[in-house]
Amino acid sequence: MAEYKVGVLGGTFDPVHLGHLIVAEDVRQKIGLEEVLFIPAGQPWLKGEKSISAAEHRLEMVIQATASNPYLNVSTIEIERPGPTYSVDTIIELKAGLGAGAKLFLITGLDSLGELHLWKNPRRLIDICQVVAIARPGHNKFDLRSLESVIPGASERIMKIEVPQIDISATEIRRRVALGLSIRYLVPEAVEEYIAAHNLYVQGGREE
Numbered sequence: 001m002a003e004y005k006v007g008v009l010g011g012t013f014d015p016v017h018l019g020h021l022i023v024a025e026d027v028r029q030k031i032g033l034e035e036v037l038f039i040p041a042g043q044p045w046l047k048g049e050k051s052i053s054a055a056e057h058r059l060e061m062v063i064q065a066t067a068s069n070p071y072l073n074v075s076t077i078e079i080e081r082p083g084p085t086y087s088v089d090t091i092i093e094l095k096a097g098l099g100a101g102a103k104l105f106l107i108t109g110l111d112s113l114g115e116l117h118l119w120k121n122p123r124r125l126i127d128i129c130q131v132v133a134i135a136r137p138g139h140n141k142f143d144l145r146s147l148e149s150v151i152p153g154a155s156e157r158i159m160k161i162e163v164p165q166i167d168i169s170a171t172e173i174r175r176r177v178a179l180g181l182s183i184r185y186l187v188p189e190a191v192e193e194y195i196a197a198h199n200l201y202v203q204g205g206r207e208e
Contacts (some may be wrong), residue, residue: 006098007036007132009107010087012170014053016065016196017187019168021072023134026073027100031132035071037074037094038062042085055079057198064190066165086120091129091159104129110142110160117150126157133160177201188200 009024016038024036040058052058066072079092083197092105098104106125110133116122126130133144144155170204173183178201183192195201 002101004081004098004102005031005033005105006094006102007031007033007037007105007107008039008091008129010039010085010090012052013038013040013058013062014170015058015173015187015191015200016062017168017170017173018185019166020047021065021069022166023107023163023187024072025069027105027132027134027158027161030161031159032104033071033105035073037068037073037075039075039078039090042081043083053200057194057200061191061194064187065188067190077193088119088121088125088128091125095128105132106130107132109133110135113144113147114142114149115160116154120142122151122154126151126154131158134156134163135165171183174201178203 003018007024009020013020020038027033028036040062041052042055042189055075059074059076062074067076075094078090081089081093086105091106093103095106096186104172106129108131113131113133119125133142144160147154147158167184173186176183177195183195187195188194
């Protein structure tokens, strides 16, 4: 049976922006993925002390942002799960739902891997999926071999991929909205319209 390769791109997506879409499409083509699943976080454990927009808004923005690309789909798996969300739990649940023929590729920023040892059950995670590390502006110097001291064998289970360096951040988008500045060309037009229609981010920018 042919392997069905699925990319998994999680995040708060507060809001989703063109940088997310560019990364997803670039990784999809380079690895030959059948699809990339965008998974908006419910309550991300690493950001538990910081306020994020309601899940319904973040989900709808992702749905609208990905609607024009048949290879980009959206999963509500983490939003529907109560309590903090962990990557390993999401991957286990996705694998159970997709079946034995699916191979999952967890797409994450290279900078995030510096905290891999803090993730829930990182050993299990890298054993059950292929981690794809992407360099982000200002965070492309991380040496995967530094993970070996805390998670032996980790560097061999992580694939590093160079993607276009698009320096767009959700934090900056929220700040610009709060200041009444344009976010055109930073987010899809549908997302820009949704933010305006629902009066999101006008109370002040929030740090991610």
